[in-house]
Amino acid sequence: MIEVTFTLNGSPTTVQVDDTERLLDTLRDRLALPGTKEGCGEGECGSCTVYVDGLPANACLIPTFQVKGRGVETVESLDPARLAPLHESGATQCGACTPGVALTALWILDQPELLKTHSLRELMAGNLCRCTGYNGIIEGIRKGLTEQAAREGRD
């Protein structure tokens, strides 16, 4: 077993894992954070998205020992108020993709300059959704961007 200490949702956390344990399983089974979902288990669907050092990453592909000394944030760390535009636009239907979509969407909201070089659909391409046709997701992010710009005094 390997001892791994990392920062989880802002708090120092230590777990004992074997070298093949996935971060997804550590979060869900050892640390009682079930918000991170398993879809494909193969790095294709984005249901297991977390932030590692502030960047979206697929927890199903990351051995837990690799986050030693790093910062991990899960959907449980998000401010629910920031997710209102996604709910209002119909982006959250069955909910299977929602944690991953929410993390990627808020990552985009936190750095809107990405939209100078990428479209929203490109930035969301790693998060698959079988329910919405993506229109509600894109609309929700646009709404969030508009509301954020208004709060910051831009139009």
Ligand code: FES
């Ligand atoms: S469960 Fe990790 S990408 Fe699908």
Ligand code: FES
């Ligand atoms: S809301 Fe059902 S998979 Fe996205």
